[in-house]
Amino acid sequence: MGRREELRAIDEAIAAAAGGGFRFLALTGEPGVGKTRLLNELAARAAPEGFLVLAGRASEYEREVPFGVLVDALGDHVPDVVPKLPPRVGPAAVARLSGIFPTVADRCEPPPAPEPGADANPVAARHRLHGTLRLVVQTFAKSRPLALILDGLHWGDSASLGFLDYLVRNPPRAGVVVATAFHYRPDIPSLARLIQADDGLHLNVGCFDLGETAEYLGAGFSRARQRELHRVSGGNPFYLEALSRMDGAATRDPQAEVPLSVRAAIQLELGGLSEPALLVARAAAVAADAFEPGLIAVAAGVPESDVVTALDELVVSGVVQPSATGRFRFRHPLVRNTVYSTAAAGWRHAVHARIARHLEQVGAPATLLAHHVENSARYGDAAAIDILLRAARAVESHAPSASAFWFSGALRRMPEDHPERVAVMLKVSRLHVVAGELEQGERAADEVMRLLPRGEGTDRARAARFSAMTRRLLGRVEESRAVIMDELRAMPDRESPAAVHLRLRLVAENLLRMDQDAARALLDDIPEHSPSWDAACTMAVAALRPMCSYADGQIDRALGELDTASHLLAITPDGQLAESVDSLTWLCWSELLMGRPADASRHFERVLSVTRATGQHFIVSVAMCGLARAQTALGGLARAATTADEAVELAEMLNAGQQIVFGLAQRSVVEYWKGNGADAVDFARRAVDTAGDQGEWWGKQAELALGLALVETGQAEAGARSLLEAANGFARPGSxxxxxxxxxxxxxxxxxxxxxxxxxxxxxxxxxxxxxxxxxxxxxxxxxxxxxxxxxxxxxxxxxxxxxxxxxxxxxxxxxxxxxxxxxxxxxxxxxxxxxxxxxxxxxxxxxxxxxxxxxxxxxxxxxxxxxxxYVPVRGRSSGPHELSRRELEVAELVSAGRTNQQIAEALFISARTVESHLAHIFAKLGVSSRAGVVSALRSPS
CATH class of the missing domain: 1.25.40.10 (Tetratricopeptide repeat domain)
Structure with a gap:
């Protein structure tokens, strides 16, 4: 009924994908409004046009399963694609895909063991995995266009949403339409980004008006009844369908998401089922969103033949629907929700336990077992704890949110004296932060502090530092300082390593606030060394001293301290730096500010190595921002752009405003040097807006970037104001x-x-x-x-x-x-x-x-x-045709052939950003400013 605009958009998306293009559709609206019906219509229209149609649905009750909606849509088909992947990615792709899609592990050759630490960096691991999944989607569409339909993304796991965010920013080079449906939730940033996708179209699906309601209900309903049903349902098609089956007046609780009458109507529908069919329906609602008779037989504890008979009844009644894959699913998530709620909690617990035992007997991986174990395991169950820990570790690099969920499940079953309890709690806190769930990370760190006695103790002090750090990332700077000071007051030995690391955190807080006097006073109260300290503690103190002296204007002292700290770092093995790595970033920044970019670059690389090896991924973004700044100073603009992009990506994954500002500011400076003034202004404005008026040093760096960019684009007055703001008007405290x-x-x-x-x-x-x-x-x-x-x-x-x-x-x-x-x-x-x-x-x-x-x-x-x-020809660093390097010449020739940046990246197996960097060099060497200029230059004698 109606939906003319939506159907027109669907037809246009299908036509574009049939012509080899990429389109993304986001359908939003309240539950039951008809989003799924429109997705089904897209599938029905795409199939006759020769599309491969693959569909999946996120599930309310399996939200922690990583990549769940993609597994639902692609899982049965991915093994068929693996042999068609380019040889350069084959073995590595199988290794990554087998960790997500059980069918790959079952049907493909076992992948080679990954190199130790290959996926230690969550950003790099996620980038590689996203690139592999994108290649899978593209390979699906090689022989015929693909319609990938993903429903219920408001229940989607963070890993699936992260991939879709990546896909719309890096679209496949093939005929693909990705159609999604979800209730828009502003608290999920990835959903907001999907709505704003450059190659996408957002359609807000509305309810019926009164005329459409009357047409939908038909002549069998009086006008008064039509008006009453329209009032109670609000014109929602699903609610109308359910309410139209009931006699009498409909009621609605204004506080309920779904009208009470709608639930009553669905329950009335279920009341007409036989007891065996209702048992199977309840078992299916507990077991999975998409289910097979064999699994439901295990869940319900009845023979499979009885399940098949019951499913026939459920299909006839319209409660469940068969799919092309041989599985069944409820006709709508609200139906599953209602069926689930009619099952007793104890009975649901037993169903999960039966499924878990069955999956374990058939050798299913821990990641498949974990959902059912989490919903059925008892306190102290060692086997269940082991399964949850194995599942959490298996997805730690590419699905930190799911990993934290399963680690937490293991914690709930661990006895108080379990040897891994505190370590796992700290791991949960870190994973939440890496996943961008800062509030959960803060709560997990606070829980460790509640568990451990106040006073001396490395684990509690480490939790306090992490709790303070999460509060800073959340922008609650004063709370961050208060956590540290409160913890220090309870520590009897202020020169113990645990206390010193907390005191250094307080020094860093004052440096960020540009309160040099307070920072100096705090640091002067800490000795250079103590017999009770390990190498990490000594290194941490030495690493912060140069910045304090530099900020205080004591330059010669700062340079001497810089030499001392650099020497200590050179003789300290990586294995002893884990506790001091956050302080080491201050040493690197000191080297940058005091004019030693090569030393800073080398030491930032070492910081990154230690942070990745020790799981301190929340420090990676800050270090990468510094590395990008060092690379820029050294003239490596292409490398700096890539590094800054990765820094921003990780910071956005963390939802860490301060780190986002650092990354965007450095990205702006790179674009300024490359001559892309408009982009430089855009990056810098985003940095300044994100920083707000907090008045800290990192915000001043954003103002500096904006000033440079504005002057570059001819906005002299605004640029001068921004430059002065970066220097804090040359008042103290200043830059x-x-x-x-x-x-x-x-x-x-x-x-x-x-x-x-x-x-x-x-x-x-x-x-x-x-x-x-x-x-x-x-x-x-x-x-x-x-x-x-x-x-x-x-x-x-x-x-x-x-x-x-x-x-x-x-x-x-x-x-x-x-x-x-x-x-x-x-x-x-x-x-x-x-x-x-x-x-x-x-x-x-x-x-x-x-x-x-x-x-x-x-x-x-x-x-x-x-x-x-x-006229002096612009010369690069090679003696090839037109003074271009071999790779630059390859890129230039593909530009002349009319290829886009994305097409060039695919042809040369490099990233689109690398293509952009090569083009900047090509423009410079040829003395041109456009792709057309490249074509003309190549056609002329070199």
Whole structure:
């Protein structure tokens, strides 16, 4: 009835997929409104067009099963696809898929054992798994288009929703329509992202109006009865269907999600069933959303022949429906819900126990057993605890939410003196955080603290640190500090390792708040070493000292402490760093801010190795943001973009605002250097909006990124305001010293470009004021600021200052800023009529920018060269045709063939982001700014 717009959208999606495109449909609306009916209509229309139609439904009672809705839709068919996967992914794909789809493990060759630690990083593991699943979907659609229909996603597990989020952002290169239906829940961010998918269409399915209700009910109902049924049902088709079978007045509880009369109508329908059929219906409602007669015979405890007879009755009555796969399912989730609620709780417990025993006898994996064990195991049942622990560990890397659920199930059965109890509780807390379930992570950490006595104790102190960390990630900074201070008050020995790590956490909190005085006072109260400390504790204290001294302006002291900490890190094995890894990130950031990006990059890599090996994945995002910043400083823009993207992805998975800000800000800076000003502004605005007005250092870094991006896009006034905000208006407490010099230099450049020479000179003086002789990056930027201020009044002197700045910056591993200095030197030399010097400076600047992929800065260098009446070809790092590397030439040729970035990625087995990075280098080397320019350049002689 009605649904004209919905049917038109369905037909358009089918046509697009039939033509080889990808379409995503999201149908939302209240329960019973007809979303499933529309999905069925899509299937009915797609099948005659030659589509392969695969359908699955998420289940209310199996929400913890990872990838449950995908297993329902694809599970029977994935083994047929595995042999068709490209050889390069075959064995690894089987290994990943067999952990999700039991049919792969049963029907395919056993996969090789994974390398130790191969999936230790949850982001990398999830990315690889998502890529494999996407390839599976694409392979399904190779011979004919695919309609993948997924119903009830509001009950979908987080792993399934995460994959769909990935799929709409990285669509398969084949004719695929993915149609989904769910009740929209704003508390599930992944559902919100699906509604906003770029290649998708969101359809909010509404209820019938009174005319459609009357047409639906037909002439057998009086107008008064039609109006009454419409009022009570609200025009909901499912409710209408159920209520129309009842005699008498319909009632509705305004607080109930489903009208009481609807439940009564379904129960009346069930009352007409025979006792054997009702028994089978109840057993099926407990057992699974999609079920087979054999399993229901086990669940109900009756012969399979009796189940088959009962199913015939249930099908005739319309309670259940057969499917093409040979399974059965209830005609609607509300019917299953009602049947489930009529079964006694004790009887349901026994059904789960029977199913669990049966699955264990036939050798089912722990992940299939876990759901039924969780619903039937007794306290202290060692075998059940073991099954739940094995299931949790099996999905830990790719489904942390399900893993935490099953670990929690094991905890509920563990006796108080179980040796693994505290370790598992801490594991649950970490997994919840990795899954982005910060409140649950906080509660789990607090539970450990309630379990253990106050005072001395490593496990309790570790739980307190984690509880404080989750509160910070949730934005409750004052609570975070309060947890630490409360715990410290109860510790008798303030110099024990457990207490010291808590005190260092308090130091870090003050550094983030830019309260240098408080941080210094706290750290000065901690000795450098104690006989009771292990290597981790000594390392942690040493790692934080340089940042405190640097923030306090004691640069020479900070550099000495940096050397000491770096030496300690070099001689400390990874196995002894687990407790100090969060403090180690401060050492790396200190190296970054004090102009040692190569050291920072190397040490961030080590931090990442330790965090992944020890399961501290909540630190990975911060470390990756720092690594991206180091890679940017070193001129590795392509690597930096990929690293920052991964950092943002993990931070979003954690729902950690501070880490999202870090990642977005760094992503903005990368795009600024690459010359993508609009993207740089977009990333930076998102970072600033996420940071809000908390006034901490990480928010100031977002303002700095926004200022750079705004100036790059010609928004000088707004950019200047943002740069000043990044420096906190040069008031105390303000940004760190090098950031103050950086802001001063940029403002000196901006004022010089606007012809405000006096203002430019004032900012150059500010840069001089904050620079420090022991920090070459600061003196180099200060010299560049002086060059900007002299560019119009004394270009010869400006060139000398800029050339000196370039030498300092290049010698201290800052090639991009050195390139900017060379560009300024060349421009100034040209104004001073020093043509040969200008040519040399501009050539070197172009080489730097071309080698780093800084396209817009390269274009500026080329523009200045042309103003001198010369043209110097833009050269990269190879001697191939058109000065492109082999891979760049492959990408360029595919661009000329009209391939999209996604198609190029598929053809070369690389990511779309890597293609973008190659294109930036290609544009720079060819001196073009578009794909059309690449085509023209390749057709001309090299």
């Amino acid at each position: 760190d010293l090098v950031t103050l010099v950086q802001v001063s230099e940029r403002l000196a450049e901006l004022e010089a470009a606007r012809g405000r020479h006096a203002a430019s000179a004032e900012w150059a003086a500010e840069a001089d004021k904050y620079s420090h002789a022991s920090l070459p990056v600061s003196t180099g930027l200060a010299a560049l600021a002086r060059a900007h201020s002299l560019l119009s009044t004394d270009p010869g002197a400006a060139a000398e200052h800029a050339r000196g700045a370039a030498a300092v910056l290049a010698g201290n591993e800052y090639p991009l800023d050195a390139g900017r200095a060379l560009l300024t030197a060349g421009t100034a030399a040209a104004r001073a009529s020093r043509r040969d010097t200008a040519k040399a400076d501009l050539r070197r600047a172009a080489e730097v920018f071309g080698g780093c992929g800084a396209a817009s800065f390269l274009r500026r260098a080329v523009r200045e060269q042309r103003r001198l009446g010369i």
